[in-house]
Amino acid sequence: MSQQETPPGDAPSGDADQVPVMQEIYDNIWFLFLVSGVIILVSYIIWGLIDLVNRPTLP
Amino acid sequence: MAAAALTRARFWTCKVTGLKVHEAAVPPIMVNAVTAVVFLLVGGFLALLVGLTRWEAVHLLSPKLYYMVLTLHAWSMLIFWIIFMEVAILYFAGTAVLNARLVTPQAAWVAYVLMLGGALLAAFTVLLQGDAYDQPMLTSYVPLNIHPLFLVGAIVFAVGALLAVGVFFATVWRATRERTYRGSLPLVTFGAAIAAIIAVESILGGAIAYIWQFLYTVGLVASVDAEMYRVVWWLLGHGTQQINLVAMVTSWYLIAHLTTGATSVSEKVSRTAFVLYVLFINLGAAHHHLSDPGVTSAWRIWNAGYAVYGAAMGSMIHAFAIPAAVEVALRRQGHGGLFGWLHHAPWGNPAFAALGVSLPLFGILGGITGITFGTEQLNMMVHNTLAITGHFHGTVVAGTSIAFMGVAYAVIRLIGLRELLSHTLATVGTYIFGAGMAVFITTMMWLGYFFGIPRRHPDVTNLPLIRSPILEGIMGIAGVVAVVGGVIFLAISVGSLLIGRRLEKGPVVMPIAGGANGQTVQGSAAMHREAHDLRGTLVLCLIFLAVFAVIYATHWINLASLWRIS
Amino acid sequence: MPIAPPSERNWWDLPLGIHEKIWLTLVVAVGLGLFIMMPLWHIFGRQNPSTNTYRISPDSYAAKVTEWSKGTRQVAQGLAPPGQDVYLLGARFTWFPNAIVLQTGVSYRIHLSTKDVNHGFSIHRDGEAAQKANFQVVPGYEYILTMQFADAGDYSIVCQEYCGIGHQFMVAKFVVTERG
Numbered sequence: 001m002s003q004q005e006t007p008p009g010d011a012p013s014g015d016a017d018q019v020p021v022m023q024e025i026y027d028n029i030w031f032l033f034l035v036s037g038v039i040i041l042v043s044y045i046i047w048g049l050i051d052l053v054n055r056p057t058l059p
Numbered sequence: 060m061a062a063a064a065l066t067r068a069r070f071w072t073c074k075v076t077g078l079k080v081h082e083a084a085v086p087p088i089m090v091n092a093v094t095a096v097v098f099l100l101v102g103g104f105l106a107l108l109v110g111l112t113r114w115e116a117v118h119l120l121s122p123k124l125y126y127m128v129l130t131l132h133a134w135s136m137l138i139f140w141i142i143f144m145e146v147a148i149l150y151f152a153g154t155a156v157l158n159a160r161l162v163t164p165q166a167a168w169v170a171y172v173l174m175l176g177g178a179l180l181a182a183f184t185v186l187l188q189g190d191a192y193d194q195p196m197l198t199s200y201v202p203l204n205i206h207p208l209f210l211v212g213a214i215v216f217a218v219g220a221l222l223a224v225g226v227f228f229a230t231v232w233r234a235t236r237e238r239t240y241r242g243s244l245p246l247v248t249f250g251a252a253i254a255a256i257i258a259v260e261s262i263l264g265g266a267i268a269y270i271w272q273f274l275y276t277v278g279l280v281a282s283v284d285a286e287m288y289r290v291v292w293w294l295l296g297h298g299t300q301q302i303n304l305v306a307m308v309t310s311w312y313l314i315a316h317l318t319t320g321a322t323s324v325s326e327k328v329s330r331t332a333f334v335l336y337v338l339f340i341n342l343g344a345a346h347h348h349l350s351d352p353g354v355t356s357a358w359r360i361w362n363a364g365y366a367v368y369g370a371a372m373g374s375m376i377h378a379f380a381i382p383a384a385v386e387v388a389l390r391r392q393g394h395g396g397l398f399g400w401l402h403h404a405p406w407g408n409p410a411f412a413a414l415g416v417s418l419p420l421f422g423i424l425g426g427i428t429g430i431t432f433g434t435e436q437l438n439m440m441v442h443n444t445l446a447i448t449g450h451f452h453g454t455v456v457a458g459t460s461i462a463f464m465g466v467a468y469a470v471i472r473l474i475g476l477r478e479l480l481s482h483t484l485a486t487v488g489t490y491i492f493g494a495g496m497a498v499f500i501t502t503m504m505w506l507g508y509f510f511g512i513p514r515r516h517p518d519v520t521n522l523p524l525i526r527s528p529i530l531e532g533i534m535g536i537a538g539v540v541a542v543v544g545g546v547i548f549l550a551i552s553v554g555s556l557l558i559g560r561r562l563e564k565g566p567v568v569m570p571i572a573g574g575a576n577g578q579t580v581q582g583s584a585a586m587h588r589e590a591h592d593l594r595g596t597l598v599l600c601l602i603f604l605a606v607f608a609v610i611y612a613t614h615w616i617n618l619a620s621l622w623r624i625s
Numbered sequence: 626m627p628i629a630p631p632s633e634r635n636w637w638d639l640p641l642g643i644h645e646k647i648w649l650t651l652v653v654a655v656g657l658g659l660f661i662m663m664p665l666w667h668i669f670g671r672q673n674p675s676t677n678t679y680r681i682s683p684d685s686y687a688a689k690v691t692e693w694s695k696g697t698r699q700v701a702q703g704l705a706p707p708g709q710d711v712y713l714l715g716a717r718f719t720w721f722p723n724a725i726v727l728q729t730g731v732s733y734r735i736h737l738s739t740k741d742v743n744h745g746f747s748i749h750r751d752g753e754a755a756q757k758a759n760f761q762v763v764p765g766y767e768y769i770l771t772m773q774f775a776d777a778g779d780y781s782i783v784c785q786e787y788c789g790i791g792h793q794f795m796v797a798k799f800v801v802t803e804r805g
Binding site (some may be wrong): 076078122123126156190193196198200202203204240241242243244245246247284285286289312313315316322323324325326327328348349350351352353354355356359360364367368369371372375376379383430434435436438439440441442443444508509510511513514515516517518519521522523524525590591592593594596597600604611615617618619620621622623624625 | 626627628629630631633634636637639641642643644645647648649651652653655656657659660662663664666667670671672673674675676678732737741742743745747749750751752754755756757758759760761762763764765766767768770771772773774775776779781783785786787788789790792793794796798
């Protein structure tokens, strides 16, 4: 049988809900996913394609 | 529905870590890991053939065979061995580490079938396609004449891999909802999640490139801009290598813990390094275009520079954090002095040997050259030479692959529940592989950097370049030594799975309904509050930095001696 | 432990040790330094990869090279260009022209493109270690490198981007003679 676990909602120390904003950001992998995707799309893909499209054309 | 699935899921307890392992997750983990090892076997055999051709005194393969074998070697190693292994690691990190169930095993099997089917289709096309088509190599740049079935195989593999990554994310999502863990994700799962995010970006980029190319190949699209294709393709090309980097670093934390009880000295520092990775590391794909027409210097500098080297800072942080964790753990066991802890590390443990070999080799051989070769102006001295091949063998082989071998040994014991046939041989094999690769990589870099020998070349004897038959010979012999180390790994890993002594599971339990995994808090909290003695790690990292500085300065000095180029 | 959630719920506020702080400071300094080197070399260095590029169709470029070659002078060692523009056409599996005679101290504009697939322009100063430069040659793009050779001698050019079964045969050279 499973061990007696700490019931949900009981925090072992008093800090349970006092997590700093930066840690909340770090803990949210979905947010990190979004930001990462935007950075790569804009900085690498879109900027790069704009560079290439802007090359002057010779006849 | 979810509650019903929850009560049906069965778990057994790992006797070593106390983690709860979802029974239905074990076959997907093991099958992906075993498939990875099979591709390593194939790729390793092909490596021997390639190495014995580049060693011109042996000159084993004709140009036609060389290009085919090189293509299969590249795909077997860089894509199939590594990605199947990463899927196994993701499933492990999402389930066992979180005491959670895989969501869902059925989807995981579909992903596996797609990945394997795509891989086989691509591989057999390469074997059978005939002379009318160009060999795709790893980089099947438009407008090479590529067989459409090869592209279909690659696309199907990519879809399967994306699905596997989706299974990981669904698993983590559900574990969070079901509260199988409390607080932040464990560091190993966090690292795996970062790798998974990078994987989605990379594989999507590749899928777009291959679908675009497929449409062109079958005539539905009139033309494809060749440089745009390159820029998009390399999101897959280098992105997949960044997955490897993050998965490797995550593996290092896991192995350090399993072998020495090490834990990160500062979660903030370790996680910051992973966050730097996820934000900036895929920008580095731009270092493939430093000597390309069309892109501007600003784009090159910003992107190939990882946005002020943010991602490189991440690597340098991990390079400190992991040895630091090991140092603290070993000092606790009573080993003092500057390096006493290092001396008493478990060098006889095969997984620790993998960590101890892959971390410095990655840093010195792969990491330093990654920065130097990826510097806008320094790149022109090495673009498409054998030095590049040296760089990525330093990162992907000496780094990631050796780390994954260490993880494989751990997974065989903890999940596969088989004892290794011989710990001694496994350890010795790791050192042999590391030593062989180190020499192999260094000679390739020397040949590429000083002699300008090109990569992917079937016969350099007719080129008007100075050559060094001695260096080629050392390269060839070192490559053979590395293959011997690889064979030992294959023999021990496969042999242990087949006939290794069976290990016992811990008790089978019902799923934890909403609780934490019961770790005691006090001991670890106390550890975080005392000051740590990290002198040894700091000295090692300073030595690394000094080596880096010397190599970096040398590159600029050499560049300055070239004629005027702009 | 890395296989369990951090024992402190709020790990963000845990203090760092002195060794960590030293290393982190160094890491940031190194990152900044590496980054600044690149723009600095653009200002102070004499070797920078070109960004001078035009779009042109492969067939137009091939015609342009043929036209240019008509204005060159045939000398013993190869073709001598009429002015400072040098044109090279990569095509499976040759360079055209494959021998060009240049002079030291002249700033040449070297135009590169291909009639078919990607090729690589890899130029080596014969007999000298580490004296080489490598650039990508892409169809649809005319890539113009500016080079000025200080030393006379042979400079071999090999293709180092896989272009098909005959890739190993793509060889050319610049013969650089003393000016004057």
